[in-house]
Amino acid sequence: MGIIVHHLENSRSQRVLWLLEELQLPYEVVRYGRESTTGRAPKAVADIHPLGKLSLLQDGSLTLAESGLIFEHLLGKSPVDIGQPIDPIIRQRYQLFMHYAEGSLMPPLFALLVLNRMGDAARAAISELKQSFAEHLTWMNAELETRVWFAADSFTAADVMMSFPLEAARQRGGLDSRYEKLNLFLERVHAGRRIAPRWPRADLTRLPDTSSRSENSTPVPVSTSLCVSRSGRRASSRTIIFQASQAVHSS
Numbered sequence: 001m002g003i004i005v006h007h008l009e010n011s012r013s014q015r016v017l018w019l020l021e022e023l024q025l026p027y028e029v030v031r032y033g034r035e036s037t038t039g040r041a042p043k044a045v046a047d048i049h050p051l052g053k054l055s056l057l058q059d060g061s062l063t064l065a066e067s068g069l070i071f072e073h074l075l076g077k078s079p080v081d082i083g084q085p086i087d088p089i090i091r092q093r094y095q096l097f098m099h100y101a102e103g104s105l106m107p108p109l110f111a112l113l114v115l116n117r118m119g120d121a122a123r124a125a126i127s128e129l130k131q132s133f134a135e136h137l138t139w140m141n142a143e144l145e146t147r148v149w150f151a152a153d154s155f156t157a158a159d160v161m162m163s164f165p166l167e168a169a170r171q172r173g174g175l176d177s178r179y180e181k182l183n184l185f186l187e188r189v190h191a192g193r194r195i196a197p198r199w200p201r202a203d204l205t206r207l208p209d210t211s212s213r214s215e216n217s218t219p220v221p222v223s224t225s226l227c228v229s230r231s232g233r234r235a236s237s238r239t240i241i242f243q244a245s246q247a248v249h250s251s
């Protein structure tokens with residue numbers, strides 16, 4: 001059994017798909033729809049790992065939860081060099097953003113998601129949380145004043161990790177046009193273009209056509225066009241669709 005990615009629609013686990021494409025590792029995907037009333041992951045996920053949350057990855061006998069751990073595991077399996085940089089200062093920044101994405105950014109963004117559903121009763125809490133989240137936005141924006149990507153001028157896996165909280169911040173965390181560098185970062189992510197890559201690859205600017213991709217082809221995160229590989233090539237993959245309580249379908 002090779003790598004199996006358990007992917008929940010509109011979730012953090014889209015980063016794992018993007019990373020796998022960058023690393024050009026073969027994988028299979030089991031896709032889950034969210035429960036329609038609660039937005040939660042289906043109960044079947046808890047059969048794979050008791051937390052029942054995604055990101056979730058299986059590799060042979062290993063079952064790994066937590067995006068950061070999954071990233072470390074996958075980066076160790078590929079010769080593609082977008083993991084821990086050698087330079088100590090860049091490495092420290094890389095590690096900072098790897099941890100910061102889930103450790104500091106996602107908790108308030110999750111709180112905002114929940115509070116937004118509560119309507120007027122939560123207005124004061126939302127305002128306070130957004131005010132404090134603006135400190136994160138200001139700092140991150142300033143970080144990108146001096147370099148193109150979060151760790152360095154070269155793209156690293158830390159940028160993949162940071163992409164999801166910044167998407168969420170644009171939706172509900174107050175990331176608007178005031179934060180020019182963060183918007184530029186997201187534009188670069190969506191365009192799939194890498195500035196100053198560390199290693200030459202053919203045809204960096206040609207984007208794969210995702211417009212007519214069917215469920216039978218390589219999965220692409222449904223909410224964004226994040227899953228674009230540096231080379232325009234896609235790792236070989238297979239999709240298994242698991243919609244809430246339906247049977248598994250394999251292609």
Ligand SMILES: N[C@@H](CCC(=O)N[C@@H](CS)C(=O)NCC(=O)O)C(=O)O
Binds near residue numbers: 013055056065
């Ligand atoms: N820090 C964890 C967060 C896991 C998490 O909360 N995942 C969300 C997806 S965005 C989830 O599974 N939500 C569905 C649920 O809790 O039922 C990670 O990076 O994997």
